[in-house]
Amino acid sequence: MKKAKGLVFFVIALLILGLAYTAFFGVYTWYGATENTIIRGVKSLLTGIDLGQTAQVIPTPEADDETETTAENLTTDRDIIEGRLSNLGYTSLDLEVDVTNNQIVLTLPLTGDYEVYQIKSDLESVCGKGYLTVRNGDDTDDNGSPTGDIIVSSDDVLGALAGRTTSDQEPAIQVVLDDDGTSALYSATYQMSDDTLSIWMDDTELTAYTIDEAISNGRVVITNDSLTMDDASAMAYKINLGPMSFGFTYDNIVELSSASASNLQNILLVIGCALALICILLILAYRLSGVIISLALILESAFSVIMFTSYFPVFSPKYVTISGVFGMVLLGLITVSLGIWQAERIKHGFSDKTSFDTTIKGGLKGMSAAAADGFIVVGITAFFTIAAFGTSNYHLDWFQSILEWMNVVPGGYSIYPLAFILLYGLLIDMLVVLLVQRAMTNTLSSINAFKKPFLFGGKKDVVL
Amino acid sequence: MSYYKKAKLCAVICAAIVVIAAVLVLTIGLPEKAPFSDSTVLTVKCADIPFDYSALDTELATATDLPYTVAAGQEITGEYEAASVTFDGTGFTSVNAQDLVSTLGASYSVLSFNTTTGRDAGGLIMFLVFIGVTTLLIAGIYLAFRYGLKTALSSFVPALAAVGGALITLIAIGGGISYSLATAVIGSLAIALFFSALAFGQARELHESKHVREHDEVADATGAALMQKNIKIGIAAVILFGTTAALGFILSITALIDTAFPLLAGTLIGLFGAQFCAVPLCMNWQVDADTAAIKKANTKKPAKKPAKKPAKKPAKKSSKAPAKGAKTPAKKPVKKPDKKSDSKPVGTKSKIKK
Numbered sequence A: 001m002k003k004a005k006g007l008v009f010f011v012i013a014l015l016i017l018g019l020a021y022t023a024f025f026g027v028y029t030w031y032g033a034t035e036n037t038i039i040r041g042v043k044s045l046l047t048g049i050d051l052g053q054t055a056q057v058i059p060t061p062e063a064d065d066e067t068e069t070t071a072e073n074l075t076t077d078r079d080i081i082e083g084r085l086s087n088l089g090y091t092s093l094d095l096e097v098d099v100t101n102n103q104i105v106l107t108l109p110l111t112g113d114y115e116v117y118q119i120k121s122d123l124e125s126v127c128g129k130g131y132l133t134v135r136n137g138d139d140t141d142d143n144g145s146p147t148g149d150i151i152v153s154s155d156d157v158l159g160a161l162a163g164r165t166t167s168d169q170e171p172a173i174q175v176v177l178d179d180d181g182t183s184a185l186y187s188a189t190y191q192m193s194d195d196t197l198s199i200w201m202d203d204t205e206l207t208a209y210t211i212d213e214a215i216s217n218g219r220v221v222i223t224n225d226s227l228t229m230d231d232a233s234a235m236a237y238k239i240n241l242g243p244m245s246f247g248f249t250y251d252n253i254v255e256l257s258s259a260s261a262s263n264l265q266n267i268l269l270v271i272g273c274a275l276a277l278i279c280i281l282l283i284l285a286y287r288l289s290g291v292i293i294s295l296a297l298i299l300e301s302a303f304s305v306i307m308f309t310s311y312f313p314v315f316s317p318k319y320v321t322i323s324g325v326f327g328m329v330l331l332g333l334i335t336v337s338l339g340i341w342q343a344e345r346i347k348h349g350f351s352d353k354t355s356f357d358t359t360i361k362g363g364l365k366g367m368s369a370a371a372a373d374g375f376i377v378v379g380i381t382a383f384f385t386i387a388a389f390g391t392s393n394y395h396l397d398w399f400q401s402i403l404e405w406m407n408v409v410p411g412g413y414s415i416y417p418l419a420f421i422l423l424y425g426l427l428i429d430m431l432v433v434l435l436v437q438r439a440m441t442n443t444l445s446s447i448n449a450f451k452k453p454f455l456f457g458g459k460k461d462v463v464l
Numbered sequence B: 001m002s003y004y005k006k007a008k009l010c011a012v013i014c015a016a017i018v019v020i021a022a023v024l025v026l027t028i029g030l031p032e033k034a035p036f037s038d039s040t041v042l043t044v045k046c047a048d049i050p051f052d053y054s055a056l057d058t059e060l061a062t063a064t065d066l067p068y069t070v071a072a073g074q075e076i077t078g079e080y081e082a083a084s085v086t087f088d089g090t091g092f093t094s095v096n097a098q099d100l101v102s103t104l105g106a107s108y109s110v111l112s113f114n115t116t117t118g119r120d121a122g123g124l125i126m127f128l129v130f131i132g133v134t135t136l137l138i139a140g141i142y143l144a145f146r147y148g149l150k151t152a153l154s155s156f157v158p159a160l161a162a163v164g165g166a167l168i169t170l171i172a173i174g175g176g177i178s179y180s181l182a183t184a185v186i187g188s189l190a191i192a193l194f195f196s197a198l199a200f201g202q203a204r205e206l207h208e209s210k211h212v213r214e215h216d217e218v219a220d221a222t223g224a225a226l227m228q229k230n231i232k233i234g235i236a237a238v239i240l241f242g243t244t245a246a247l248g249f250i251l252s253i254t255a256l257i258d259t260a261f262p263l264l265a266g267t268l269i270g271l272f273g274a275q276f277c278a279v280p281l282c283m284n285w286q287v288d289a290d291t292a293a294i295k296k297a298n299t300k301k302p303a304k305k306p307a308k309k310p311a312k313k314p315a316k317k318s319s320k321a322p323a324k325g326a327k328t329p330a331k332k333p334v335k336k337p338d339k340k341s342d343s344k345p346v347g348t349k350s351k352i353k354k
Helices: A001-025 A071-087 A116-127 A179-190 A229-241 A264-286 A288-309 A320-348 A357-363 A367-389 A397-405 A414-444 B004-027 B053-063 B092-104 B121-147 B147-171 B179-208 B213-250 B254-302 B312-320
Strands: A027-031 A034-039 A054-057 A096-097 A103-109 A133-138 A150-153 A159-162 A173-176 A195-201 A206-211 A220-221 A253-257 B038-045 B067-076 B083-089 B108-116
Touching: A001 A414, A001 B038, A034 B121, A071 A096, A071 A103, A071 A116, A071 A195, A071 A229, A103 B108, A116 A264, A133 A288, A150 A179, A159 A229, A173 A179, A173 A229, A195 A220, A195 B108, A206 A220, A253 B083, A264 A288, A264 A320, A264 B213, A288 A320, A288 A367, A288 A414, A288 B213, A320 A357, A320 A414, A320 B179, A320 B213, A320 B254, A357 A414, A367 A414, A367 B121, A367 B179, B004 B254, B038 B092, B053 B067, B053 B092, B092 B108, B121 B147, B121 B179, B147 B179, B147 B254, B179 B213, B179 B254
Parallel strands: none
Antiparallel strands: A027 A034, A054 A103, A054 A253, A096 A103, A096 B108, A133 A150, A133 A195, A159 A173, A173 A220, A195 A206, A253 B067, B038 B083, B038 B108, B067 B083
């Protein structure tokens, strides 16, 4: 039984090394010249605009718009574009307003294998005005613009929710109207008999219905055959952001590589070397305890990478910015600190001349509460940071609304990776330190061959 | 020097760091850096021939004194080559841009020229203040719940000093209001609170152990126990942040330098501040509270029941009250029958009967 317990350490160690290998190097297969990703590694990390290749676009308000171009309008529209792009997964971007030329300077991150059509499609979807209209009929003019009378518009919308229809369970968006919109819709549909009611986003028809009874609940549902759940969520989010003052156009997309581009892998490699140096020093200082801390550090580092690569291709990866790199470094430091604490406690215990097993248990016992306290206080900081700096489509929208009500203006998305890795990384780190590291120490110390204080950081002459 | 005197000295140093940081921020001020500063973005298009970046660099050096960065690139479909030049500030005009491009040759033209307004730095500052206040409030409540109010308050000293230290370092290396500032400040605050919580845990454990019981002994023992660990943690922090800063120099990524050094300063202040300041400080306050409680008990008791119990109990209790900074008579490490009931967590309210 004891032998089996001892073997557990090696099983854990192998699992950690296996996970780390796949997390760092990924698993890729080649089919001819095409590389298929099975598991994403470091080379699949998405690089933020401060570390990698970018695309520069200059959106300009559409010429035929009658709305006056002011700095305020441009700033509001900048924020809406930022929100729309963040909803498309661009959590690292930069948008600056040029009030002299009435333009916005947009910098987007580019991945190594980007597709031009994808970039253009994303830009098309965010540059439109985003004005929602519910119209009588679904006729269009020669340009494809809707000509039916507007019954309700974005101005009458309270909010939108993505979900599924009750009848067919099809993805759908439910648009909730305010009192004015509700009564306008009721009045219009009351007079309809087998007439068409259509819903448009700018010049794109989203859905059309034949109306045979009045709509009195102030809700309209958008659904069509091609709508997926993701599309529905994105559309609901876009409606909730509200329309922009103008639609925007752009002429060029310029791909840029700054002097510091493509260095994320190099930065992570060098930081990995620094962590390796720390591991060597810890192994020299604490012997087997150092090996355990090193394995915990490898595991934590692997999870740090996994959080950004999302490991399996079915999950969306996230952009790594400089603040994200520092989040990784801070988590590494926290793991090292707790490892040193545990190793020192065991080392110190040997000087009390208690039995080997008691010393190991004593070293592990009592540390959990302090470590948990540490994790909780850092978690509190990370929570408020993610609430404050989180992207608009983050689950803490309600919290940002409170902040906006308090007139606290958003600081930007670049800090999001730091908050993200601190909050979620801490939860993982807690498991690594309080569970895996302890399990490794327990199991390794149960092997008779290793029951020597010296191997766990004690002095050579200590005999228990 | 007694541990409490060291703690007081450390608290003064921490307070001085905060004051210096505040004075520096208010007097010298933090310059706004991208994306919070106004800047000019010039994109130069080059058709037909390969882009001559060295010529662009030469012309830029003569055309302006403003700091600038050049990013090489091309139209996304590869139709032509282009370079984007970002100037810090708005001194470079569209006329300058046209002049610059004309000197480069006929194949070159201005693709776009934009003068951008920096983001609202006040928003970032408000957010940082919000994060700081709410974190200290909620983390303070949590620590107060776990260790007592005074202990929680004492954790604020190294936490604020860590933030102050990060700010001073940022000013010293020429940083400004940027995302690097936010990262360094948030990271320093978080890590300082983390080390404080660990230190309180260590102090509580030593307090509950059989060897040390009184506050000053706990402070001594905690300090000694923490020192062994903190030196190693400090070395690890220097290696990690030092490497990151070195990378910043090698790869010319200013944000890495602007974050690594302040974060290192904040981490070290938080680490040793918790050891030298937070733990002994909370115990010092606790000693004062205990002494006050005992004094109160001694003055009240005879008045309450003068006849029944003459002087025996108060005298016994008062002998337990430790003088500030003085060692109490050494207790033999005799095992008590009920260890738990005898122990008292650090910072919790005194159980001395009134």
